[in-house]
Amino acid sequence: MSTTIRVLLADDQALVRGALAALLALESDLEVVAEVGRGDEVVERARESRADVCLLDIEMPGADGITAAAAVRDALPGVRTLIVTTFGRPGYLRRALEGGASGFVVKDTPARQLAEAVRRVHAGLRVVDPSLATESLVDGANPLTEREREVLTVALAGGTVAAIAAVVHLSAGTVRNHLSSAIGKTGTSTRAEAARVAQERGWL
Amino acid sequence: MSTTIRVLLADDQALVRGALAALLALESDLEVVAEVGRGDEVVERARESRADVCLLDIEMPGADGITAAAAVRDALPGVRTLIVTTFGRPGYLRRALEGGASGFVVKDTPARQLAEAVRRVHAGLRVVDPSLATESLVDGANPLTEREREVLTVALAGGTVAAIAAVVHLSAGTVRNHLSSAIGKTGTSTRAEAARVAQERGWL
DNA sequence: CCGCAGCCGTGACACCTGTCATGGTCCGGT
DNA sequence: ACCGGACCATGACAGGTGTCACGGCTGCGG
Structure with missing residues (x-):
């Protein structure tokens, strides 16, 4: 000691x-x-x-x-x-x-x-x-699911849905569903806002 | 001294x-x-x-x-x-x-x-x-015009065009025009991306 | 086994966005 | 006086976006 x-x-x-x-x-x-x-x-x-x-x-x-x-x-x-x-x-x-x-x-x-x-x-x-x-x-805890986190993280860059889908290897429709869910959970109305809020709360 | x-x-x-x-x-x-x-x-x-x-x-x-x-x-x-x-x-x-x-x-x-x-x-x-x-x-210098800067700054929050228009006291159409111009000057394709790039370059 | 939750995908719909054309005003420079 | 540029606004259009309903898949607990 x-x-x-x-x-x-x-x-x-x-x-x-x-x-x-x-x-x-x-x-x-x-x-x-x-x-x-x-x-x-x-x-x-x-x-x-x-x-x-x-x-x-x-x-x-x-x-x-x-x-x-x-x-x-x-x-x-x-x-x-x-x-x-x-x-x-x-x-x-x-x-x-x-x-x-x-x-x-x-x-x-x-x-x-x-x-x-x-x-x-x-x-x-x-x-x-x-x-x-x-x-x-x-x-409280992070309400975001694993995929929602992943998609939102990519969405932070600001690209289109197609660009996000290409990065995470998912269908464009699925990406939109995850984004929509994340938007609901963050209480926002656009994915840019949702990404910003999630970032601020440390959910990413 | x-x-x-x-x-x-x-x-x-x-x-x-x-x-x-x-x-x-x-x-x-x-x-x-x-x-x-x-x-x-x-x-x-x-x-x-x-x-x-x-x-x-x-x-x-x-x-x-x-x-x-x-x-x-x-x-x-x-x-x-x-x-x-x-x-x-x-x-x-x-x-x-x-x-x-x-x-x-x-x-x-x-x-x-x-x-x-x-x-x-x-x-x-x-x-x-x-x-x-x-x-x-x-x-080089900041290519953004005064209004474009103002609109982009508000767009950083991620709200819709209508929300931005309400904050800067402009028509929604005008806001879209300024955003479109800023998107062109930043070489991006969405306003979220444009706002992010402009922020990174210190144009805001 | 069944129910349930999370995940992935499709399709359809209303709405929002980005782009372009057009027109108007107000400066400052030539 | 003329022109150019920045500003504001409107309208129209293609394409992107957010929402919803539906189905299929997997894994987990009752």
């Missing part, structure tokens, strides 16, 4: 990564032992740097923070993960916790609280931003 | 704001004298804190970084502004420089270079991320 907590930083923006490192360096009991810019390098670097806690952003190339957290849980059981992201997407929170993350913090929180969150996570506690916890319960 | 450069930080995410402050505090010749979370508070706080350089994020409530930079130029002629944002949108760069910003840096750049950029801007030089400069010249 070392007296300092070894932290791994994962964020695709080098500037924020360096800035967070500078911020955590102010705390005497924390030590940033690795910095990563891609989600698929987290496990490897966490192992070789013997990190205790992984600070993961959600938006990253290679693999997003949620799948990275799941990978860490499977490969390195003793290591805790703390998701830190830009805005509170309820679906993200739910999936993150199911995927094995120990904490979920928004970038809106005061800087001082980050170090405290790291300590709590390292102690084995769950840290969840209170502003998100309630919001997440209100929205 | 004080020996230290007085810096104002503007970013809506408290965590990055604090982290950037910690990062800049490592430099002995820089001093963070103010932190702001909204774009419309920049001028006021810059004046009362007698800042030399304003570090502005683009996405902020109240007013975005570009209009904030323009406001600073008009109200406080001696103060330099440096835009720092997530990803390089060519249109943003152009508008930022036209609006009076002295520099444009991406959050992807190494952390060490930020302090150097602040010094350069303070010295009266223009700092532009080299990866964006070329890209910006390739794309």
